[in-house]
Amino acid sequence: MYGIIVLLATVLLLLNNEGSQPLEYTGSELQHSVGLIDSENSLVIRESVARTGCIANTPQYVMNKGTYTVSMDYKVDCDGSVLELWEQGSKIAAWPVPTGQQKMSVDFTLSKDVKQLQFKTNYSGQGELTIKKFTLAPKGMFYSDTYFFVVLFAVINVVGCLYVRNGRKWLTQEQLVDYSIILGVALLATSPMMQTYLYNGDDLCYHLARLEGLKDGILDGQIPVNILPDGLKNHGYLNAMYPYLFLYIGAFLRICRVSLALSYKVLIFLANLGAAVSAYVTVKSIVQSRRSVILAVVLYTLMPYRFTNIFSRGDLGEILALVFWPFVIAGLFHVILGDRRKWYFLVIGFSGALQSHILSAAFVAVICVITALVYVGRIIRDKRYLEIGKAAGLSMLLNMWYLVPFMTYYYMEDICKDSLRWSSYFEQSINLSNLTQSLSLYNKQYFSLGLALLGCLGIGVIYLLCEHRSQKEDLDGYLLYLLVMGCILAFMTTGYFPNRTLLANSLFENIATMIQFPWRFLGPACACMMFVGVIGLSRSDILKPFRNIIFALLIGLNLLVIVSVPTDNNHMPYDNPEAVASKGHESKLAANIGLFYPHEWRLDGASDERLTSSVITSDMNNITVYDYQKKGTKAVISYSATSDRGYIELPMLSYIGYRAYDENGQKVEIRRGDAARIRLAVKGDGIEHHIYVRYGPVPAFVIANVISALTIAGCIWYRYRHRRKKNASSDSMQEEVKDAVVLQQS
Numbered sequence: 001m002y003g004i005i006v007l008l009a010t011v012l013l014l015l016n017n018e019g020s021q022p023l024e025y026t027g028s029e030l031q032h033s034v035g036l037i038d039s040e041n042s043l044v045i046r047e048s049v050a051r052t053g054c055i056a057n058t059p060q061y062v063m064n065k066g067t068y069t070v071s072m073d074y075k076v077d078c079d080g081s082v083l084e085l086w087e088q089g090s091k092i093a094a095w096p097v098p099t100g101q102q103k104m105s106v107d108f109t110l111s112k113d114v115k116q117l118q119f120k121t122n123y124s125g126q127g128e129l130t131i132k133k134f135t136l137a138p139k140g141m142f143y144s145d146t147y148f149f150v151v152l153f154a155v156i157n158v159v160g161c162l163y164v165r166n167g168r169k170w171l172t173q174e175q176l177v178d179y180s181i182i183l184g185v186a187l188l189a190t191s192p193m194m195q196t197y198l199y200n201g202d203d204l205c206y207h208l209a210r211l212e213g214l215k216d217g218i219l220d221g222q223i224p225v226n227i228l229p230d231g232l233k234n235h236g237y238l239n240a241m242y243p244y245l246f247l248y249i250g251a252f253l254r255i256c257r258v259s260l261a262l263s264y265k266v267l268i269f270l271a272n273l274g275a276a277v278s279a280y281v282t283v284k285s286i287v288q289s290r291r292s293v294i295l296a297v298v299l300y301t302l303m304p305y306r307f308t309n310i311f312s313r314g315d316l317g318e319i320l321a322l323v324f325w326p327f328v329i330a331g332l333f334h335v336i337l338g339d340r341r342k343w344y345f346l347v348i349g350f351s352g353a354l355q356s357h358i359l360s361a362a363f364v365a366v367i368c369v370i371t372a373l374v375y376v377g378r379i380i381r382d383k384r385y386l387e388i389g390k391a392a393g394l395s396m397l398l399n400m401w402y403l404v405p406f407m408t409y410y411y412m413e414d415i416c417k418d419s420l421r422w423s424s425y426f427e428q429s430i431n432l433s434n435l436t437q438s439l440s441l442y443n444k445q446y447f448s449l450g451l452a453l454l455g456c457l458g459i460g461v462i463y464l465l466c467e468h469r470s471q472k473e474d475l476d477g478y479l480l481y482l483l484v485m486g487c488i489l490a491f492m493t494t495g496y497f498p499n500r501t502l503l504a505n506s507l508f509e510n511i512a513t514m515i516q517f518p519w520r521f522l523g524p525a526c527a528c529m530m531f532v533g534v535i536g537l538s539r540s541d542i543l544k545p546f547r548n549i550i551f552a553l554l555i556g557l558n559l560l561v562i563v564s565v566p567t568d569n570n571h572m573p574y575d576n577p578e579a580v581a582s583k584g585h586e587s588k589l590a591a592n593i594g595l596f597y598p599h600e601w602r603l604d605g606a607s608d609e610r611l612t613s614s615v616i617t618s619d620m621n622n623i624t625v626y627d628y629q630k631k632g633t634k635a636v637i638s639y640s641a642t643s644d645r646g647y648i649e650l651p652m653l654s655y656i657g658y659r660a661y662d663e664n665g666q667k668v669e670i671r672r673g674d675a676a677r678i679r680l681a682v683k684g685d686g687i688e689h690h691i692y693v694r695y696g697p698v699p700a701f702v703i704a705n706v707i708s709a710l711t712i713a714g715c716i717w718y719r720y721r722h723r724r725k726k727n728a729s730s731d732s733m734q735e736e737v738k739d740a741v742v743l744q745q746s
Contacts, residue, residue, distance in 0.1 A: 006157055010150055017146040018585050019259070022137035030056040030121075030134060043131045045123050052125035054084075058134065059591035060116040062212055062260050067139040070119060071105040072097070073132040080124025088116045088233045090613045097121075097129075107139075112631075115212060115230060115595050143259035143588060174290075181294055182280055185301045186273035188562060192311060193268060196584025198261040198593060201314020205596035208260055211267075212595060213239060214247050215254040220632030224705070226405050227655060227695055229632040231597050233611045235653045235677075236633065236695075238415065240405040241601040245355035246270075246320050259588035267320075268310060274323040276301045282330035283531070285342060286475065289538035291551055296534040300326065302558045303453060303530070304437065304446030305522045312446075318523065321360035324352030325527035328364050329482065335387045336375045337474040343387040350395045355402065359515065363524060367485070374481060397711040404704035413656055414676075416602050425512040426503060429495040430519055447519045449490060452557040453526055456533020457486070459550070462543060463536035476539075479532050486528030489521040603653050603676035610675035616649040623648065623682055633658075633695035637680075644684035649673040650693065657698045663690040 027043030034051055036044045045055050072083060076099055085093040085108065095106050110117075119136070123129055163170060171179070193199060213228025217239065220229050225244070231237030249270065250263040258266075279300040284293045306322055309315045331346030350368070354361040372379065372388065379385055396403070409415060430447045437448040449457075460483045464476065491497055499518065502508040512518075537543060537550060586592060599607070615637065617623040623646045626638040635650060652658070653676050660668040660680055668691055673679030680691055 006153075010153065013146055013150050013153065017141070019143045019145055019588075020138065020141040021585065022135050023142075023586060023589075025058065025134045027056070027131035027133070030058060030131065032056040038130075040132065045129045045131075047126055047128065050125075051123065053122055054120045055123040055129075056131060057120040058118055058136070059586065060118045060594050061114070061589040061591050062208075062595065063110065063114050063117050063142070063589060064257055065110045065112050065114075067107060067109045069105060069107050069135075069137045069139065071103065071133075071135040071137070072121075073103050073134075075102060075128070075130040075132070077127030077129075078124055080126060081129055082122040082124075084120045084122060086116075086118045086120060087114050088230075090233070112230075113212075113216065115209070141257075143262075144257040145259050145262045145588065148253070148256070148258050148262065178280065178290075178294070182276040182297055183273070185297055186269060186276050189272040189275075189301050189306070190265070190269045191562065193265050197587040198264065198590070199311050199314075200593050201310075201312055203316070204264075204314030205594050206598055207314065207316040208264060208590055208593060209237075209595040209597055210239065210242065210244060211247055211250045211263060212254065212260060213237060214244055214251040216632065218248075218251055218255065220634075222633070222696065224401060224405070226409075226657065226701070227633055232602070232606065232653065233608075233613060233651075234630065235606065235611055235651055236655065237597050237653075238409060238413075238601045238603075238655060240402075240409050241415070242317065243355045243357060243402065245402070247316075260590045261588040264316075267316065271319050271323055272301055274320075275306065278323050278326045279530070282326040282345065283534055285330055285345070286333060286338065286531075287535050287538050291547065292534040292538040295537070295551055295554060296326075296530055298555050298558055299452055299456070299534065300527070300530050302561050303526050304448050304450040304561050305519075305526055307561055308446045317357035318360060318520070320356035321353045322523050322527075324349045324356070325364075325524055326531075327352065328367070329527055329531055331391070332368065332371050333475075333478050335391060336371065336379060336384055337478055340384060340387045343391045344394075346391040347394050347398070350391075351398050354395075354399050358406075359520065360523065363520075367524065370485075371481070394711070394715075398708055398715075400704040400711075401701075401708035405698075405701050408656065408698075408700065414604050414672075416600055416604055425516070425518065426495070426499040428517045428519065429497070429499060430493055432494045432496060435490060435494070446561070447493070447522065449522070449526060449529060450558070450561065452554045453529040453533070455550070455554050455557065456529045456536075457483070459536045459540065459543065460529075460532035463540040464532075467540060467542055475535070479535060482528040483532045486525045486532065489525035489528070492521050493518045493525070603655070603672075605674070606653055606676045611651070612675075613651050615651065616674075616677070618646040618648075619643065622646055622684070626688065635693040636690060637693075638688060638690050639682060640686055640688045641682040641684045642686050644682070646682045646684065647671075647673070648680050648682060648691075649677040650680070652678045652693065654678045655695070657696050657701075658693060659695075660691055660693045662692075 026041040028037045028041040030043060032043055032055060034045065034049050034055055036046075038044055043056055045051075049055075070083070070085075074097065076097055079096070079099055081097040083095045083097055083104070083106075084091055093108055095104070097104060119134070121129075121131060198204075209231065210228070213231050214225050216230050217225030217228055222229075224240075226238070226240040228237040228239045246267065250267045253263040253266060254260065276297045279296040280293055283296040287293070306319065309319045309322070327345050327349030329349075331343070331349050334340065334342040335346055346368075350361065350364050353364045379388065410417075435448045436451055436454060437446055460479065464480045464483060469476070497518070499512065503512060533554075537547060543550060615625050615628050617625060622643045623639060623641045625648065626640070628637045628650070629635065630650075630652065635652060637648065637650065639648060654670060654672045658670055658678060660670050660678075662668055662683075668680055670693075671679040671681075678693065680693075683689055
C-alpha cells in the first residue's frame with residue numbers, strides 16, 4: 001500500500017510538469033507604450049500613431065540552451081513589420097511578419113544559456129497591425145523543476161524507510177523530536193515563498209545574476225569562479241569581490257536545468273534550516289535546558305529582520321551571514337570562558353560570515369576584537385591565547401582561496417569602489433518605535449527587533465540586574481556583556497544615535513558610507529538578545545514559575561511574523577485559469593525580476609553605454625578581422641595587418657589573470673584599451689594570424705587554493721584520527737569491564 005501511494009504521488013507530480021508548457025500572452029499582456037486594446041484583448045496599432053520601431057515586447061527571460069518555437073497570431077495590412085530576438089541588448093535574429101496570413105511560427109536554437117532573452121515587435125509605420133496572441137514553447141522543456149521534486153520525494157522516502165528499519169540506532173526519541181522541530185520551523189520560515197512566483201527584492205536581481213553567472217563559470221572550467229563570463233553583455237563581470245561559496249549549491253541545480261527561481265528558493269530554505277541548526281547547536285553547547293534550545297530555534301529563525309532581508313531587501317549575502325552569528329557568539333564564549341575545546345565554533349562562525357557577506361565578516365572581526373579587549377585579563381590569566389591563535393590561524397588558512405583573489409583585485413585592479421558609498425546613512429536610520437514592530441499587513445520591511453526579542457531583553461534585565469546572587473558565574477558576566485552589546489547595536493540603528501553629528505568626522509564618514517545602512521547592526525543585535533533571553537529564562541529564579549507561560553508567549557509572538565508577510569492579495573496561483581502562462585510559470589524564468597550587474601566592482605570606464613559586442617580596430621584600412629569567437633572566458637580572433645602600429649580591442653574586459661598567445665605559442669601582451677577592453681598589438685606582415693585569449697590560472701590563486709585544500713584535508717584527517725582513538729578507547733574500556741565481570745563471576 002505504501003509503495004502504491006508513493007507511485008501515485010510521483011505520477012501526480014509528473015502530470016503537473018509546468019516546465020514543458022508554453023508561455024502565452026494576449027496582445028494586451030505584452031509590454032507596450034502605444035496602441036489600443038480591443039474587446040478580444042488584442043493590441044491594435046494604427047498608422048495614426050505616427051510611430052515606427054518597437055511597439056510591443058515580452059519580458060526578459062533567463063533561458064537554457066536548446067530549440068524553441070515562437071508563434072504569433074496577428075493581422076497586418078502592410079509589409080515591413082518584423083519580429084526580433086534580442087539578448088543582452090544585441091539583436092541575434094529577426095523574422096519578417098508577412099501579410100496574407102494570420103499566424104507565423106518560427107523555430108530557433110540557442111547555442112548557449114542566455115541571460116536577457118527578449119522578443120520585440122517592430123512596426124513598419126504603415127497600415128494596421130493587430131497582435132492577438134504571442135506564444136513561446138520549448139521543444140523539450142524550459143526547466144526541470146518537476147524532476148527535481150520527484151528526485152527529492154524519492155530521497156525522502158528512501159531515508160524514511162531506512163529510518164523505520166534502523167531508526168533506533170540513528171536517533172533517540174528526543175533527538176527525533178528536536179530535529180523535526182528544526183525542520184518544521186525552517187519550512188515555516190520558507191512557506192511565504194511556496195507560492196508559484198518569486199518575491200522581488202531590492203537586490204534580488206543582482207544575486208540572481210551571480211547565481212546564473214556562477215553556473216556559467218563552472219561550465220567554463222573555473223574552480224573557483226572569479227569571472228562571470230557572460231555578464232555585462234558577454235564582457236565578463238568580476239565575481240571575486242562578493243562571497244559565493246554557498247551559491248555553488250544553486251549553481252549546481254542550474255547545471256541540472258532547475259529553474260533560476262527554484263534554485264534561489266532552495267538556497268533560502270537551506271539558509272532557514274541553517275539558522276535553525278545554528279541556534280540549536282550553539283545554545284545547546286552552553287545550557288542543557290531543552291526549553292531554551294527550542295525557544296532559540298524559533299526566535300532566531302523567525303526573527304523579523306531575517307524576513308526583511310528575504311522578502312523585502314533580497315539580500316542573499318546577509319541572509320546567509322545571519323546563519324553564523326550564533327556560532328560567533330558561542331565561539332567567543334567557549335574560547336574565552338567556556339569549553340576551550342570548542343574553539344572551532346569561532347572558526348565556523350567567522351568562516352561562514354566571510355563566505356557569505358564581506359561587511360558581516362568585518363562586523364564579526366570588530367566584535368571579536370572588542371570582546372578580546374574586554375576580557376584581555378581573563379585571556380592572559382587562563383592562557384586562552386592558544387585557542388584564539390588556533391581559531392584565527394585556521395580561519396585564515398581555510399579561507400585563503402577566497403581572500404587572495406579578493407585582496408588582489410581590490411588593491412591591484414582598477415575597479416570602481418566609490419559607487420558603494422552612495423548612502424546618506426543618517427536618513428536610513430529607523431524610528432525607535434519601529435523596534436517593537438512584529439506584525440504588519442502592509443509592509444514587508446521589519447527593521448526591528450520584534451516583540452519576542454524585546455521580551456528577551458526584558459528577561460535579561462530581570463535575570464542579570466534584578467536578581468541578587470551570592471556568587472556570579474562566568475556565563476552571567478558574558479550574558480551581561482551581550483545584553484549591553486545588543487542594546488548599543490540596536491541604539492545605533494535609530495535616529496537618536498548622533499549619526500548626523502558624527503558624519504562631520506572624516507573617519508566616521510568613511511566607515512558609515514561603507515556600511516551604507518545603520519540597520520545592518522540589527523543582525524548581531526538580534527543574535528545577542530536571543531542568547532540573553534533563552535539562557536536567562538533557564539537560569540532565572542524569579543521567572544522559574546512562569547517559564548512555560550513565557551515560552552508559549554514568545555513563540556506565539558514570533559509566529560505572528562509569518563502570518564503578516566504580504567502576499568499581494570493573490571490567493572490563487574493563476575490569474576486566469578484558462579491561460580497556461582501564469583505569474584508563477586513566467587517568474588521561474590526570472591521574467592518578472594530580471595538580472596542586473598551593478599556598477600560597483602566594474603573596471604573603471606566599463607559603463608553600459610560603452611560596452612560593445614563587436615571587435616574594434618585602430619585602423620580599418622590596415623587591419624582586417626576575419627573571425628572572432630568567444631566561449632566563456634576563452635576567445636580566439638583571426639586577423640591580418642599591414643602595419644605594426646595598430647591594435648585590436650576585444651569585447652572582453654581586461655581583468656588580471658587574462659593571457660594571450662599567438663598561433664606559435666608566443667605570448668602576446670595585453671593592454672587595457674578604451675572602456676577597459678582587452679587591447680592586443682598586431683603584427684603588420686600582411687599574413688593571417690590567430691590570437692588565443694584565456695583566463696587563468698593565476699599562480700597566486702592556485703597556491704591559495706592548494707593551501708585551503710590541504711587545510712581542509714588536514715582537518716578531516718585530524719577528525720577521523722580523533723574519532724578512531726575515541727572508539728578504540730571506548731572498545732578497550734568495554735573489554736576491561738567484561739574481563740572484570742568474568743573475573744568476579746569466577
